[in-house]
Amino acid sequence: MSFVTNFPLFTIVLSLFSGVLCYLLKGKAARKYTFIYEIVLIVMVGAVLVYTYREGGSFTYVMGEFPAPWGNEIRAGVLESVMALLFLVVMRCSLSAGYRFVETDIDESKTSLYYSLINLMTAALMAIIWTNDLFTGYVFVEILTLTSCGILIVRELGRTTLAAVRYMILNLLGSGLFLLGVVLLYNLTGNLLMVPMQQVIAELAEDPAVMPVLTMAVGILTIGLSIKSGLFPFHYWMPDTYGWATPASASILSSLVSKAYIFLLFKIYYRVIGIQVFVRMPIRDILLVLGICGIVAGSVNAIRANNINRMVAFSSAAQIGYIYMGIGLGGIIGYSAALFHIMAHALTKSQLFLTTPRLAEVSGDSLKFKELQGSALRDRDAGVFFTLAALSMIGIPIFAGFASKLQFGLAAAENASMVKLVMVMLALAVSSMLNALYFIRTVIRIYAEDPRKDVRAHHRSGYNVPMLVLTAGNLFLGLFSWVAVNLLQTGLGMFS
Numbered sequence: 128m129s130f131v132t133n134f135p136l137f138t139i140v141l142s143l144f145s146g147v148l149c150y151l152l153k154g155k156a157a158r159k160y161t162f163i164y165e166i167v168l169i170v171m172v173g174a175v176l177v178y179t180y181r182e183g184g185s186f187t188y189v190m191g192e193f194p195a196p197w198g199n200e201i202r203a204g205v206l207e208s209v210m211a212l213l214f215l216v217v218m219r220c221s222l223s224a225g226y227r228f229v230e231t232d233i234d235e236s237k238t239s240l241y242y243s244l245i246n247l248m249t250a251a252l253m254a255i256i257w258t259n260d261l262f263t264g265y266v267f268v269e270i271l272t273l274t275s276c277g278i279l280i281v282r283e284l285g286r287t288t289l290a291a292v293r294y295m296i297l298n299l300l301g302s303g304l305f306l307l308g309v310v311l312l313y314n315l316t317g318n319l320l321m322v323p324m325q326q327v328i329a330e331l332a333e334d335p336a337v338m339p340v341l342t343m344a345v346g347i348l349t350i351g352l353s354i355k356s357g358l359f360p361f362h363y364w365m366p367d368t369y370g371w372a373t374p375a376s377a378s379i380l381s382s383l384v385s386k387a388y389i390f391l392l393f394k395i396y397y398r399v400i401g402i403q404v405f406v407r408m409p410i411r412d413i414l415l416v417l418g419i420c421g422i423v424a425g426s427v428n429a430i431r432a433n434n435i436n437r438m439v440a441f442s443s444a445a446q447i448g449y450i451y452m453g454i455g456l457g458g459i460i461g462y463s464a465a466l467f468h469i470m471a472h473a474l475t476k477s478q479l480f481l482t483t484p485r486l487a488e489v490s491g492d493s494l495k496f497k498e499l500q501g502s503a504l505r506d507r508d509a510g511v512f513f514t515l516a517a518l519s520m521i522g523i524p525i526f527a528g529f530a531s532k533l534q535f536g537l538a539a540a541e542n543a544s545m546v547k548l549v550m551v552m553l554a555l556a557v558s559s560m561l562n563a564l565y566f567i568r569t570v571i572r573i574y575a576e577d578p579r580k581d582v583r584a585h586h587r588s589g590y591n592v593p594m595l596v597l598t599a600g601n602l603f604l605g606l607f608s609w610v611a612v613n614l615l616q617t618g619l620g621m622f623s
Contacts, residue, residue: 131178132186134171135203135257138211141168142250146243154238158226161242165219168249172215176208180614185621187259200259200320206466206618210390211256216600217382217473218249220593224481225375227589232373237281244281248274248379255387260320261309261399264391268305272298272355275384278376279368290367297364301354308348312399315344321398332404342408345400349392349410356388358414358451359421362444369443370436370494374484377436378477381443386469389450393465396454397622406457415455415547419554421448426561434494435486438565439479442520445558446472452551453535458542463615464534467604470611471519471527474600478516481594485509486573496569501577503570510573512594517566519601522559527601530608532559 503510
């Protein structure tokens, strides 16, 4: 095998090492080191993507050479490489565009701790993407939970502490249910490695008496990760969590952390349970219904929000609903639509959370809508980037949001019954109208003249370049969606 096959493991080990190192460095040194090493990770994952695509297959890295059921494995294919590359690019852009707010929101003595937590979070994200066994998945789910709470509470505001405590309580509940589901599956199969588990489950599923037990185990596991990712009705922790975090943290939590839990759940359905067994369970239909409910409820709550960050946070809940709706639709088109929306949402939502604080900065540091009038005229860069992301969320053609909704429509037309087709199409139509209502309203307000204020933006280097990268990614997915979809479907073909 090529030396490139070691890179997935290197992304995890290097991130863990960097977490310890950054805690020992001073704040600015930790920031510079993190920015450089994130680029190194992007290059390594890019090399893995090229390698797996050219080879037309995946590879497995066995750690310690221990046989099943005690082994720990990581696996890399096209799908894992695409997700890892997306996560690292969004992480790097979020840190670059939001670092000035890290300096102002977080005490200087805590800056090195913040970047240490970011690096440990990167290790957890990479491990969840690459893992090929449930034990490693659970360990890094817990690390991801702790680091997520850490980057919230390090801001040291009363509201961030309260948000972090609420987030921790709900996430620990989700982790407990996830662990319980893993234990039940281990008791049934005697394995923790994904492929041996799938082989045993395929045999067990032939016995009709075993299916209820399997369904219960998968259902408990699904509830746990649904809580952690914010599926309706478990989404009410989002506004405080995202709204009171420093912008870089809000971008990372919304765009990456919640998506990592969904990707792990997707891996479990595909590689542990097996799609042929999963489609026999009622879980898929339940996810479809909850996803549609989340789309509508998130959009309605976004309309009712009284400040821009809460609006964007509730919008995130709606977008999580889209992803679960795609899983509920099933089929290669439904699953690829869900994965495509993970990509589209990660690029768009990070852009929104990185622009709202700049609009507030030139509006008396207020996020309330009535104070934001004219803010896009005072900070033109932030206004343009917010508007572009808003157009994508609404579903305007040429943007990723439109391509994503088109994929869901195609998936429903191919795989769904008439009742489900009507439900999905109505959900897409209603959510698009609601998205247009609150995003267009916001865009009109931020561009409306306001003679009372004349506060100009403090232009700093390091903001526009990462925002342009996110915008370019958004436009690429919108204009060349077929490239991304073909890549995702190629990865799904290797995923079984």
